[in-house]
Amino acid sequence: GADFPVPVEFTRPLQPLLNRFGNHPNYHLVLFTLDETAYARELAPLASYYPAVKLGPPWWFHDHLNGMKRFFDQAIDSGGIYNTVGFNDDTRAFLSIPARHDVWRRASANWLSQLVARQIVNKETAHQMMKALACGLALKAYELEKYAPVEARIP
DSSP, X not given: OOXXXXXXXXXXXXXXXXXXXXXXXXXXXXXXXXXXXXIIIIIHHHHHHOTTEEEOOOOTTSOSHHHHHHHIIIIIHHHOGGGBOOOOOOOXXXXXXXXXXXXXXXXXXXXXXXXXXXXXXXXXXXXXXXXIIIIXXXXXXXXXXXXXXXXXXXX
16 A cells, blocks of 8 residues: 555544543544554553543554564553554455464563563463453454353453
C-alpha cells in the first residue's frame, strides 16, 4: 500500500467523541496507528482514562519483533495490557497468519519474562497476562468469547 508512518494527533480530534461516549459501557473504540510516537504520548493515556478505548496492536510497518518490543515499551508500560486488544491480524497473506501470531506470542513471553526476572510481577501473574495477550484480550475485545474454549477466555 501507499501508507506511510506520519505524525498523527489523536487527543484533540477524538475529544468530542470521547467526552460523549468514552465512558459509555456499550461503546468500544479500538485505536490503531502507524505513528509509533503516539503510543506513549496519546494512545496509552487515552486508553487508561476512557474505559471505551483500547489500543490495537502494532501493525503494518510495526508487526515484527522489534516493532512489538517498542509497542510493549511505549504503550503497555504506561497503558497496561488490559487496555489493549492483544493481537489481531488484518493480513491478506493468509499463510503468514500463524507466523505473525507466533511472533506476537514470543514477543509477549519475552517482555513478560523480563518483568518476572526484575521481580515486577510473579510467575503466576505473568501466566495470566500471557493468556490474556495470546488470545483472551482479542476474544473479549471483538466479542468472540462464546466461540472460544473456556480455557482461552479471560475474566
